Amino acid sequence: MYCFQCEQTAKGSGCTVAGVCGKDAQTSDLQDLLVHAAKGISMYAHRAAKLGKRDPSIDVFVIQALFTTVTNVDFDPQRIGETLRKAAAVRDKAKALYENACAETNAAPETLAGPATWEPADDLDGLRAQGEEVSILSRRTALGEDLSGLQELIVSGIKGAAAYLDHAQILGQDDPAVYATLHEAMDYLTKDQPQLDELVAWALKIGELNLRAMEMLDAANTGAYGHPQPTAVRVTPIKGKAILVSGHDLKDLEEILKQTEGKGINVYTHGEMLPAHGYPGLNKYAHLVGNYGGAWQNQQKEFAAFPGSILMTTNCIQKPREAYTDRLFTSGLVAWPGVTHIDSKLDFSPLIEAALAAPGFTEDEAEKTITVGFARNAVLGVADKIIEAVKSGAIKHFFLVGGCDGAKPGRNYFTDFAEQVPDDCVIMTLACGKYRFNKLDFGDIGGIPRLLDIGQCNDAYSAVQIAVALAEAFECGVNDLPLSMIISWYEQKAVAILLTLLHLGIKDIRLGPTLPAFVTPTVLQVLVDNFNIMPTTTAKEDLAAILGVGV
Ligand code: SF4
Ligand code: SF4
Numbered sequence: 001m002y003c004f005q006c007e008q009t010a011k012g013s014g015c016t017v018a019g020v021c022g023k024d025a026q027t028s029d030l031q032d033l034l035v036h037a038a039k040g041i042s043m044y045a046h047r048a049a050k051l052g053k054r055d056p057s058i059d060v061f062v063i064q065a066l067f068t069t070v071t072n073v074d075f076d077p078q079r080i081g082e083t084l085r086k087a088a089a090v091r092d093k094a095k096a097l098y099e100n101a102c103a104e105t106n107a108a109p110e111t112l113a114g115p116a117t118w119e120p121a122d123d124l125d126g127l128r129a130q131g132e133e134v135s136i137l138s139r140r141t142a143l144g145e146d147l148s149g150l151q152e153l154i155v156s157g158i159k160g161a162a163a164y165l166d167h168a169q170i171l172g173q174d175d176p177a178v179y180a181t182l183h184e185a186m187d188y189l190t191k192d193q194p195q196l197d198e199l200v201a202w203a204l205k206i207g208e209l210n211l212r213a214m215e216m217l218d219a220a221n222t223g224a225y226g227h228p229q230p231t232a233v234r235v236t237p238i239k240g241k242a243i244l245v246s247g248h249d250l251k252d253l254e255e256i257l258k259q260t261e262g263k264g265i266n267v268y269t270h271g272e273m274l275p276a277h278g279y280p281g282l283n284k285y286a287h288l289v290g291n292y293g294g295a296w297q298n299q300q301k302e303f304a305a306f307p308g309s310i311l312m313t314t315n316c317i318q319k320p321r322e323a324y325t326d327r328l329f330t331s332g333l334v335a336w337p338g339v340t341h342i343d344s345k346l347d348f349s350p351l352i353e354a355a356l357a358a359p360g361f362t363e364d365e366a367e368k369t370i371t372v373g374f375a376r377n378a379v380l381g382v383a384d385k386i387i388e389a390v391k392s393g394a395i396k397h398f399f400l401v402g403g404c405d406g407a408k409p410g411r412n413y414f415t416d417f418a419e420q421v422p423d424d425c426v427i428m429t430l431a432c433g434k435y436r437f438n439k440l441d442f443g444d445i446g447g448i449p450r451l452l453d454i455g456q457c458n459d460a461y462s463a464v465q466i467a468v469a470l471a472e473a474f475e476c477g478v479n480d481l482p483l484s485m486i487i488s489w490y491e492q493k494a495v496a497i498l499l500t501l502l503h504l505g506i507k508d509i510r511l512g513p514t515l516p517a518f519v520t521p522t523v524l525q526v527l528v529d530n531f532n533i534m535p536t537t538t539a540k541e542d543l544a545a546i547l548g549v550g551v
Helices: 025-050 056-068 077-105 124-133 136-143 145-170 176-188 196-225 250-260 271-278 296-305 349-357 376-381 383-392 412-420 432-436 457-473 492-503 521-531 539-547
Strands: 231-234 241-246 265-269 288-291 309-312 328-331 340-342 369-372 397-403 425-430 451-455 483-488 510-512
Touching: 025 056, 025 077, 025 124, 025 176, 056 077, 056 145, 056 176, 077 124, 136 145, 145 176, 145 196, 145 492, 145 521, 176 196, 196 250, 196 457, 196 492, 196 521, 231 271, 231 288, 241 250, 241 271, 241 296, 241 349, 250 265, 250 271, 250 349, 265 271, 265 349, 271 288, 271 296, 271 369, 271 432, 271 451, 309 349, 328 349, 340 349, 369 451, 376 383, 376 451, 376 457, 383 457, 397 412, 397 432, 397 457, 397 539, 412 432, 412 483, 412 539, 425 432, 425 457, 451 457, 457 492, 483 492, 492 521
Parallel strands: 241 265, 241 309, 265 288, 309 328, 328 340, 397 425, 397 483, 425 451, 483 510
Antiparallel strands: 231 369
16 A cells, blocks of 8 residues: 555655554555546546536546545445446446447547556455555656656545535535536546646646535535524533534434434534534524534544444544444445444434433533634625724734644644734634634634634635635735635645635645645645745744734
């Protein structure tokens, strides 16, 4: 195996024996093969799209295959093996779609090679051997570190965008143009002799694609559940049976809330599910009682202590401890061997039965709340007040401090940073990195909270809309606003968001706690030259540099 797609990669360079995340070598090799197989499908789907033909089931298969390979999603080699066999069948379907389109338009079909001709081996060992042949190492040997690293930057961005597209399609959102671009990018990645400037251009194009994916997801979530509103969320448990829902998939949460109505079970959110409380369509359920725990990397301790059943939707699952494996369930693309998976029919009866069989909380803990729901609609609803506060000097600067949380040391930077932000500045935050500071009391500036929780990582779309609206109000560009972005990354969705910000021309982003291993010094120089992207240093130094004063 060789995997360096996330921030916690071994020694900052690559996991080679087993993943720090818990992914074994077999699963890693199978995931590499799944990406290869997805490229083969896209080679045909891209050519069919150019001839005006599309099959949405092919598109959805490709994004789900890619999402399967995102960090902390699927650790089950058997399941990935089954997906690989389906991939060969879907590739044949895509090939037929293309060839029929050629026949209809009297075009001569191209004879494709590479991933388009892959045939699955008979067993998992054979599939694994095929995966080893197409790993990053083989491309690194052929192309060198810079070009293969840039390819991985693009693959990571595509994987992140695929995750958002999957959430959006679950709630009925579709856009053939997005899928056409995604297939085109995957096809480009099969070229034998990519050029550095072409790869950089593709990385930015994936940022554009991801912006559209996040826009679609925003439309899906707000269309289904209304615009988030500022909402106080209880972060201490109350007496009673309990279900904990983690991950990002709002549809799963809604189904659980419907299926537990009147059953005497309290439902809690965990991790990235916290922003769900802001949506009127979810908050209307009285038994959605609060949020429990912190970010994903604390789950082993928190799930062991939670006296009910637990659902992991989407990422980020960690190796379950025995103490809770029998009350842990997965849904969507998440899988762990031995953990019960709820299939796409979303019948949560096993989860509900496990909650009823567990003791639940035996007493109320003293009430404590935090406020969420400051997505674009809520913030722009008080835009006049915010603009006035900036003009009067009451608000001096905005900081977007957001992104993934993680387990490695060095992430205290984000807590330190938030704590040291001067009192006349506002912090906007999103994604699970916020758990580093979202229970601190930041107070307000003339009624405007100093900490605005915009939502999940995909709600970076909301952050962009807020920034664009402020820039319009002040008749300047986003880069001219008193706004600085401090982004923490861990996995591929954060890479997709970073590419989106670069596509939008946003400069001076500080990225931490370390830079991705696939960003070589040459590639970093390209990013520095064009976007002045920089690694985080210390909270004190970075704040002083941004504000131009000692803090
Ligand atoms: S996802 Fe991250 S931790 Fe897991 S194997 Fe890959 S680089 Fe290592
Ligand atoms: S923000 Fe990133 S690390 Fe955090 S839960 Fe979401 S996907 Fe995982």
